[in-house]
Amino acid sequence: MMKIVDRRAANRQRTHEAILSAAQELVRERRQADFSFEELATRADVSRRTVFNHFPTRDDLTLALCNDILAAVIEDFRRCAMEVPVGDSSRDNYFDAIFTALAATDLPGAIRTIVRILPENETDERVSAIMHQALTLLDGVIRSETMRRLPGTDEFQVDLFVSALVNGLATASEHWLKCGVEIDQASDDDWQPYFHAVITQLRHGHLTPAPPSTS
Amino acid sequence: MMKIVDRRAANRQRTHEAILSAAQELVRERRQADFSFEELATRADVSRRTVFNHFPTRDDLTLALCNDILAAVIEDFRRCAMEVPVGDSSRDNYFDAIFTALAATDLPGAIRTIVRILPENETDERVSAIMHQALTLLDGVIRSETMRRLPGTDEFQVDLFVSALVNGLATASEHWLKCGVEIDQASDDDWQPYFHAVITQLRHGHLTPAPPSTS
DNA sequence: TACACTAAGTGCAACATTGCACTCAGTGCA
């Protein structure tokens, strides 16, 4: 058993994760984030005061939860990307790999969950901003995978692509939310046209006519 | 999930128990108490300073360990006593029940363990005192069982019996330790004559000739 | 509409753990 170098930091981290883990558990059971901080504290086996110490406002907790949800997607992406052979460093090959890995994650599930945990009276702008911020967490992992598959690519080019992909996904999620289908009842299939539109535009550029309408 | 009224007390208790539990684990693995406080802390997942906060000296820890070992015997006794029907409130019936429950505990194992965890250079007097103190923990449980099986018995009579039994066991353990057999290698059968001597004397009194020699 | 209740949020002090540096005693080795 390894001796822990900084037990204080480790304990604090453990408490932090226990709170987040408990919150996720409650969201899973409730289908929304309607638990009280008291309830969360009990579930996490810490005091209510401690929950506030770690998450000064409910907003802070909500954002952290969103990040956690995306972290799971990132982990999925990483694992799936590892299972796709590197190939011949062609752009086509690379696009296939990235989109295959992305498609294999539960990104639609994550989007649904994020919507569910936001307060019901949240403004569209606020929902959109949070979704964008969460999706930008994909930035790093996609950048890494890009460097791995297309070594030597100009950094600016990489940034352009990654940025276009991440923002494309954010935009797609926005349109999905506005499509009129109750997001909580939406299936993964409902998300596919939006996802497909993003990857098609990225492959062929914006001079190519848009794919068939998503509605 | 019940809300904990005093989380501080509960957490402190949990830490205390984690340390004791870890110590027991190390004793079980090592066959003696030769672990460092550092090692104990790591096993208990607390800091070394915390171990000292809970057990200011190694002696304090040793005594607490002895108590823990006897607590297990007490729990055994309680469980076994529950399985023996109350009967007719006769003295004979009562003696049978108490001695049956006692015999079903791992009292010899507890004695062996206690000896093992004491420092090798501990004096006979010290070993004896610790053993006595530990065995007196049986006092309460035997008293309760006596009141349950012989309701209305004079309290003085109860005290006489309980005291005679507990001190008899302590004396028996002392003689067992002095019998020349390496206690660590002793079997439960080696203990039986000593145990038997105690219960016989308690049943019939000291005017009856002593049972056959224990050596 | 006023009041009671609930829950988020806040300030502050008590408490328990932790880190760190140190002393002291015992042990082993050159």
Added chain:
DNA sequence: TGCACTGAGTGCAATGTTGCACTTAGTGTA
């Protein structure tokens, strides 16, 4: 025999958790 090392033990301050009391905002009900 002196020195280096190890582990028990100690003092003290930093850190994180906890308890408690309070404020504020929102909600429901008589």
